[in-house]
Amino acid sequence: MTSTSVPTTKPPGKAGRNLPLAIGVGVGLGGLVLASLLIVPWGWVALVVPALLLGVWELSRGFAAGRFRVPLTPVMVGTVAMLVGAYLGGPTTLMLAFGATLLGIVLWRSVAGIDGAARDITAGVFVAAYAPFLAAFSCLMLGNPDGSRRVIVFILVTVCSDIGGYAVGVLAGKHPMAPSVSPKKSWEGFAGSAATCLLAGAISVPMLLDGSVWAGVALGLSCVVLGTLGDLTESMLKRDLGIKDMGHFLPGHGGLMDRIDSLLVSAPGAWWLLMILVPVAA
Structure with missing residues (x-):
């Protein structure tokens, strides 16, 4: 995800994407996520299972560019088992x-x-651990009586981190964070991510989960650090494989995995912190 972008000299490159199209797709995805969480208790699982199957397929295609053959069938079956089993x-x-x-x-x-078995098995293990296993922590959140609200808070805080980082990075980004991995990510953008993420956590956790402001701040800190690591991890992976995007499923964004990388890496920390700091509400 492009959460911390350094501006370029050309106006189209400054945003790094077709911004109106990206915003429209993002709003549509947000509406779909909210509907899945609010209509029926298991709606999130029904949404995330096909989404992660698509993500696994995108990753397998990405690894194929680097001459890795991911054992797709067991990873696909395991994706369903992990997500449904966690819930x-x-x-x-x-x-x-x-x-x-x-x-x-x-x-x-x-x-x-x-x-080539060791190489392909390693790729398969990475895909299984990176996509469905990490995503399954959102299904663990969902399994609580207030699970839908926990997932909403987790997604809201992480997305606010991306939005704040992207906006500040485009407007004021001058100092690259990791130029060899992702030249467009800046320290100014990271500061924007941190500010919006901490604010979103401090507001949403008390409002939606009856937790403390400090629990929200802790959640925000976890999401901004882990989410940024998720961004950099996927950028490094794509650079190593020699590809620009994992896919083209989402207009204005790239592939699904390009959109959910920070959510995946943030999910375990968010699940653990909310479990420890915010009592489950009936």
Whole structure:
């Protein structure tokens, strides 16, 4: 995600994308997410399962550009098992599903022969851990009585981090954060991310979850740090694989994985902090 962008000399490049189109798609996605969380308790799972299957497919195509063959079938099956299992059975079921997925990757790829097996198994394990396993922590949040509100707060805080970082980075970004990995991410943009993220957490946690302001600040701090690491991780991965975007599914944004990278890496920390600092409401 382009949360901390350094401006370029050309006006189109300053935003780094077709901004009106990107905003329209973003608003549509936000409406879809809210509908999935508010209409029925399991709506989020029904949305996130096909989304992560698409994300796994995008990652497998990205790795194929680097001559890695992800064992797609066991990762796809494991994606469904981890996400549904986390919602229905909690952390224990998630870990069992994750372990079974890793075993399935090894067995599936071993049948195809040993040539390149270690390389492909490593890619498969990375994809399973990076996409469905991390996303499953949102399903763990959802399993609580106030789970829909917990997921809303988590997404709101992380998205506010992206918006604040993007806006400040475009307007005032001058000092690149990691030029060899993502030249458009700036320290000024990171400061914008931090400000909006902490503010969103301090407001949303007390308002939606009856938690303390300090719990919201802690959530905001976790999301801005982990979300930025998620951005940089995906940028580094794409640079290493020699690709610009993971896909083209979302006009104005790129692929789905280009849009949810910070959400994925932020999810475990958000789940843990909310579990520790904010009592579950009936």
